[in-house]
Amino acid sequence: MTSTFTVLPVPLDHLFSPGDDINSIVIEALSTTRWPDESTGISDGDIIVVTSKVVAKAEGRVVEAASRESVIDQQAERIVAVKHTPRGVTKIVQTSHGLVLAAAGVDASNTEQGTVVLLPVDSDASARQLRDHVIDRTGVAVGVIITDTMGRPWRLGVTDVAIGSSGVHVLDDYTGRHDDFGNTLEMTVVAIADEIASAVDLATGKL
């Protein structure tokens, strides 16, 4: 099964603050989309991908940078690795969400100077809430993915991955299926939602 798809960046043109109505902002932005085939808006099966940064800001997950280290320790259920560098201490931790990542996802970019942004409390719930709203307002059966940016052991560079979703098949399990040669696939479970997050990052960029 192969299928063509298009990734379309949707500029929100909005600096998010605690209390912002992300639902309305996304709905309004979606109405402006224009696809390569000249169609507009959204269609059944489309997936709306939103960074955890804007979701977290709208949910008020912004704190003073001075509290960064203590916030990371609060967010960490388990310390996986600690590295001392000339620029400070980097901690790889496991969060209450089950994510393993640097600094518990606490991030100082794309936020007011002197502040840092935490991850959303429950990105699956945030995705579900946005999805329900879009379906309710438009009648279009979309999925929603909320992303964060992570490094990978043994690979250079960061990629975007899914940390929350609703209405999306996040893992595609091929185990037990057969290839054209009659071999049974034994290990192949594809991280669809992570691949979608990465695809969208290509279209949007970091700035």
Next chain:
Amino acid sequence: MTSTFTVLPVPLDHLFSPGDDINSIVIEALSTTRWPDESTGISDGDIIVVTSKVVAKAEGRVVEAASRESVIDQQAERIVAVKHTPRGVTKIVQTSHGLVLAAAGVDASNTEQGTVVLLPVDSDASARQLRDHVIDRTGVAVGVIITDTMGRPWRLGVTDVAIGSSGVHVLDDYTGRHDDFGNTLEMTVVAIADEIASAVDLATGKL
């Protein structure tokens, strides 16, 4: 900077064997492409993504499955981790290419039963060779990425990543650049080529 892009699967409809002329097979397949905007063929800036499986087969990197364990040991420059499971021994190794992955990338799927496929000897060289051929034959300035499928520590599921490329900016380094709030980005180097590999895997699937 944001930009829309489309991923278009290009069926090769060919079972690759040692000695196959992958250049001609790819060129012929590319001529059949039809994009959502009704344009056809390839354009400057397009990126051709090919799995390492077909490249390796065309290059004759197929061996008897009985030699699998000894081949993995030959391909491994360093053993990173070994795990004994009910299904056998899984080794995470570093290959001569510098890749760290399970079983040195030696794979038993999508190949004749009783055989396994190694990684290409030099995927950058394979990518360069294909790119040079496409540019020579068509005059279109494409890039080429050769992919493999890998698991990730701490994440469920596998994703496709780039193990070779030519004419592609594989890492996008944001360090030293500033966001809208005047913060200097200090850590952000995006693995563009890996994100492209993942995007294409969504369109093609594993079977």
